Amino acid sequence: MVCVSCIVIFYQAGKYLREAIASVFAQRYESWELILVDDGSTDVGTALALACAAEHPDRVRYVQHEGHANRGMSASRNAGVAASRGEFVAFLDADDVWLPEKLASQVEILRDRPEAMMVYDAARYWYPRPGATVEGEYGRLRRLGFPPGTLVHPPDLVPLFLGDESETPGTCSVLLRRSAFDRIGGFVESFRGMYEDQAFFYKLCLELPVYLSGEVTSLYRQHPDSACHVAVRENVYDPHGRSLSQDVFLDWLAAYVADRLRSRDAPARHLPDAVKDELLCRLGFAPFHRFRRLLRKAARRAPLWRRIRARLSRFRDKVV
Incomplete structure (x- = not known):
């Protein structure tokens, strides 16, 4: 039995796919399989993936949706x-x-x-020059929010993510147990692009312990054709403020947390009251920015995770 299943999803990414595949084959750890999931590509990516699977039938498999359909990132990762x-x-x-x-x-x-049910580290932003490979220009690291080497118990990561969504794990930076994936039900398929990763990580971090590593093991490419950049151009996402896609995500999160709070043994019940109140207000379409301001105001006083917890500790635990 292989130890690690490496899931690579692709859609119209033929000019990058070969490099991603090569980085899997370059791993020092050898007990892995590679699943190439075609989300309805019409470029060279399909041919590249089929050729790789044919050349390495014992290690690589090609998967596509019925009818070569395009179903989005969440459905592709689940497949x-x-x-x-x-x-x-x-x-x-x-x-x-x-x-x-x-x-x-x-x-x-x-x-x-x-x-620990999942580990993630600080992926490095990567700005490759035209024609460059991994020797391109590196940018800053994604922030962890907690000190490296910390095992974070649920739901302590959730207020952190809400305070700064850039501290949510990069998908390329995680490794999780298959049992953890099954336990939380996988990716939310209604999120086809933006926030599909955040919905998954919120579900997991509300329920399960997560370890934060100090290593840097992945490069997060920045380019104008990425899902994030396209969403910005189409005015459905604003990395610096409110947006349609953020509102859709927060409404989903409020409903999800409300559902989890009905279970008396769910870790979500231990969210700070301020978080629960603001999320549940989403069900009535109340503004979310008040909680964001609260976090920013607290952020000027102490190390980040202590700042959040100290500021929110004023609120008495309530049964929701």
Whole structure:
């Protein structure tokens, strides 16, 4: 049995796909399988994936939706996991790459910490020059929010993500147990593009312990054809303020948290009252920016995770 199932989804990403695949084959850790999920591509990506699967039938499989349909990122990742056989699952978008120590480092972490259901690290933003490969220009690291080496218990990551969505894990930077994926029900397929990763990570971090690693094991490519850049151009996403896609996500999150709060043993019940109140207000379309301002005001006084918890500790625990 293979240890890690590497899920690479792709749609019209033929000019990047070969490099992503090469970064999987370059892994120092060798017990892996590669699932290439075609989300209805009409470019060279389909031919590349089929050729790779034919050349490496013992390690690589090609998956597509019925009728070569385009169903979005969430449905494609779910299809990849459904076809997988590994104990652990890792995701790599077709325009990103892993560094050679990625799987070895993160498998060791989860082996050594059986209580951790997922590990992630600080992916590095990557701005490759035209024609460059992984020697292109590197940018800053994504922020972790907690000190590296911390095992964070649910739901402590959720207020952090709400305060700054850029601290949500990069999809390419995670490794999780297949049992954790199954437990939370996978990706939310109504999110085809923007916030599809955040919906998944909120679900997981509301329920399960997560380990934050100090390693850097992946490069998060920045380019004008990415889902985020396209959403900005189409005015459905604003990385610096409110947007339609953010409102859709927050309404979904409010409904999801409300549902989880009905279970008395759910970790979501231990969210700070301010978080619960503001999320539940979403069901009545109340403004969300008041909580964002509260977090920013608290952020000027102490280390980030302590700032949030200290500011929110004023609120008495209530039963919702």
